Amino acid sequence: MLLSFRAHRAVCYSARRVMQKIQQSFQVRYSYPVVFTRRALSVENEALRAVLPPPGRSPHKALLVVDSGVEAARPGTVSGALDWARANSDVLVLAGEPLVVAGGEACKSRPELVERVHGLVRERGLCRQSFVWIIGGGAVLDACGYAAATAHRGMRVLRMPTTLLAQNDAGIGVKNGVNVLGRKNFVGTFAPPFAVVNDLDFLETLEPRDLRSGMAEAVKVAAIKDAGFFGWLHAERARLARFDSEALERLALRCAELHLEHIRSGDPFETGSSRPLDFGHWSAHGLEQATGGELRHGEAVAVGIALDSLYASRMGLLGAPEASMVLETLSDMGLSLFHPALESLDIPGALCEFQEHIGGELTITLPSGLGRKVEVHEVDASVMKECVRELARRAGGIEK
Numbered sequence: 001m002l003l004s005f006r007a008h009r010a011v012c013y014s015a016r017r018v019m020q021k022i023q024q025s026f027q028v029r030y031s032y033p034v035v036f037t038r039r040a041l042s043v044e045n046e047a048l049r050a051v052l053p054p055p056g057r058s059p060h061k062a063l064l065v066v067d068s069g070v071e072a073a074r075p076g077t078v079s080g081a082l083d084w085a086r087a088n089s090d091v092l093v094l095a096g097e098p099l100v101v102a103g104g105e106a107c108k109s110r111p112e113l114v115e116r117v118h119g120l121v122r123e124r125g126l127c128r129q130s131f132v133w134i135i136g137g138g139a140v141l142d143a144c145g146y147a148a149a150t151a152h153r154g155m156r157v158l159r160m161p162t163t164l165l166a167q168n169d170a171g172i173g174v175k176n177g178v179n180v181l182g183r184k185n186f187v188g189t190f191a192p193p194f195a196v197v198n199d200l201d202f203l204e205t206l207e208p209r210d211l212r213s214g215m216a217e218a219v220k221v222a223a224i225k226d227a228g229f230f231g232w233l234h235a236e237r238a239r240l241a242r243f244d245s246e247a248l249e250r251l252a253l254r255c256a257e258l259h260l261e262h263i264r265s266g267d268p269f270e271t272g273s274s275r276p277l278d279f280g281h282w283s284a285h286g287l288e289q290a291t292g293g294e295l296r297h298g299e300a301v302a303v304g305i306a307l308d309s310l311y312a313s314r315m316g317l318l319g320a321p322e323a324s325m326v327l328e329t330l331s332d333m334g335l336s337l338f339h340p341a342l343e344s345l346d347i348p349g350a351l352c353e354f355q356e357h358i359g360g361e362l363t364i365t366l367p368s369g370l371g372r373k374v375e376v377h378e379v380d381a382s383v384m385k386e387c388v389r390e391l392a393r394r395a396g397g398i399e400k
């Protein structure tokens with residue numbers, strides 16, 4: 001009886017004290033190299049070896065994943081990686097056969113790919129400090145990066161991006177993701193890589209549309225962040241349209257620098273509502289979903305940039321000559337500025353999905369002069385619809 005009386009007082013006492021609060025707070029510092037090189041898998045090239053940590057008592061273990069599109073276009077990539085690993089077996093050993101996976105957007109919608117990577121990590125006894133070494137385009141990096149980030153709650157990822165878009169954007173940042181429930185990148189994590197090695201030689205076998213896709217992301221970041229770079233892209237658009245390798249290299253490097261600078265100085269894990277690097281992306285994601293991956297990400301982004309540049313111009317944020325320069329740069333690079341699916345795009349619905357994904361208030365980044373940006377929180381759907389019609393007219397040749 002006495003015992004239960006004491007217990008009761010204790011309950012009353014704790015109920016009177018509203019709460020006990022312990023404020024947890026810590027910072028985690030991230031640092032990873034992004035290296036540009038050529039012939040990265042050659043045993044004479046030190047780049048890959050240099051980004052790996054010194055081995056402990058035994059060499060690091062790795063699961064090698066290769067995009068089948070890369071192996072098809074450049075036979076010998078898998079064997080080159082195996083030779084590299086053999087020559088550097090004091091630092092890295094491959095745990096079993098490489099996994100060659102079908103590349104392209106479709107791989108992000110296949111849950112079995114993520115399960116396969118998880119299964120191999122378990123079967124081959126890889127630990128959290130082992131590497132998942134991924135050679136491929138942005139889609140394979142996103143899907144397998146997601147698998148690596150969730151196995152053991154996060155393994156080390158060594159990325160070797162093989163497309164222009166992956167070398168200057170998708171493969172160098174802190175995100176991964178897969179398409180679930182019909183939504184692009186609905187499931188994914190923020191997980192900085194251990195290291196990124198960009199081998200520019202991979203660009204030699206890319207299809208023209210994939211080279212142009214990477215250029216679209218460069219136009220995007222230049223238009224809102226770097227007037228000088230934008231001026232260069234505009235001036236060199238003919239050389240870029242011919243895929244001049246020196247011009248492509250310069251584009252890749254500056255675009256990567258701008259993306260990395262933004263991640264470093266901005267909001268790397270996107271806790272706020274704004275995502276400046278997604279200029280042109282709200283409609284691009286809608287188009288990618290509507291066309292079932294028929295459009296490459298960068299191709300959809302080009303349409304999105306054109307649309308939002310026209311909108312910015314109509315709203316008095318960007319001068320008409322500057323908006324024309326953006327459209328001209330993209331179009332002269334060989335990118336299409338319209339897709340029929342744009343006409344049936346549900347503008348409020350696509351904006352709402354974009355807002356839901358980023359969280360908080362709707363925030364769209366628009367150029368406010370070349371190399372500068374402004375954030376808007378409302379979009380006039382009727383003006384946007386008029387911009388869609390203008391792009392359709394231009395594509396139909398009625399207006400240039």
Ligand SMILES: NC(=O)c1ccc[n+]([C@@H]2O[C@H](COP(=O)([O-])OP(=O)(O)OC[C@H]3O[C@@H](n4cnc5c(N)ncnc54)[C@H](O)[C@@H]3O)[C@@H](O)[C@H]2O)c1
Binds near residue numbers: 074142202210297
């Ligand atoms: N995580 C991020 O921060 C981020 C940022 C931007 C884009 N992305 C994602 O990246 C994806 C697009 O990536 P992408 O543009 O690299 O395209 P992709 O990965 O879809 O690859 C396009 C095609 O090129 C092939 N390929 C890859 N490398 C090749 C090479 N060297 N030679 C010949 N063929 C090659 C692939 O097999 C594929 O068929 C989208 O899913 C997009 O959402 C992610």
Ligand SMILES: [Zn+2]
Binds near residue numbers: 169281301
């Ligand atoms: Zn993009």
